[in-house]
Amino acid sequence: VTAEVGIAAVDDLMARSGPCDGKGTAEGDRLLRCGALELIESGFWWEASSLRLGMTISNGDGDSAAKDGRRERKRKRRAEPSLVKWKTEGEQRNYSSKLIEALRRVRRSSAAGAASAATDHSRSRAVREAADRALAVAARGRTRWSRAILCGRTLKRRVLPWAGRPKPVGPARAAERSKPPALKTKARVLGRLVPGCRKLPLPSLLEEVSDYIAALEMQVRAMSVIAEALSAVGGAPSPAQPEGPM
């Protein structure tokens, strides 16, 4: 129950704090700060700390790519072991239990509102979104893709009033031209595949991509395990078996 409520609270908070498409706005940060305090007070320290970490990186004045690059370089030592964490069993178990809670929530809501959410496609989309949200929470707010998932999905189709960002002039633009155009096109495609990374400069993008890939691999492993477990349970002759692998 705790995980469910926690994730729902984060959902709500992130939706309210506006788009965090990799550009930490002051308003978004303010809401994140208030939300973090709320969550801490209500006991969800874990979700709150992921928000606080997210805020540290997307801090108010981090509007230019230059500042982001410098800050990320300072933080690089802390970020490097993060790829390994996606492979640990503990992380996967943690994610699996959060995912199961979210799945139970999806199941309950689809059973309650049977008429509207009755199609398989909408239900599997709900499952996919729950899985992605749980994955983003597991990332503890340290990466852009995770923050974008937590606050971007619901706002994808809305008009974003502060979406326009002043284009970098002069030397920065010259820097972008130094890369061959083929690389730039592919980098742009890659940026579109990873949530929240459309306008990221190449080094930051590649960092996000490797973390995103590691996280996705864990997501696939965890969901496969859960699917296997559910199909094993579903095929069991009597539901009252105490425990055991099969």
Added chain:
Amino acid sequence: MSSRRARSRQSTSSSRITDEQINDLVSKLQAVLPEAHIRGAERVSAAKVLQETCNYIRSLHREVDDLSERLTELLATTEASSAQAAIIRSLLM
């Protein structure tokens, strides 16, 4: 050529992205891709690595979608009683 290098070294403080930095990151990315152990230390072009990364992410997305569908079906058919929830937990932990 040399003037370009000098300029890039000068403006590193304003975080101009150097080619070495890009190549370094690209090789790290290459190590993460599934065929890394097959390719070994073979130097692949950066464009190829980015292309393969895009393909890999798309295939991972597809896998997650398939698993979501499978889980949806399983959730619909499984009577998640408390006993079965206990079984699931014991299987996972």
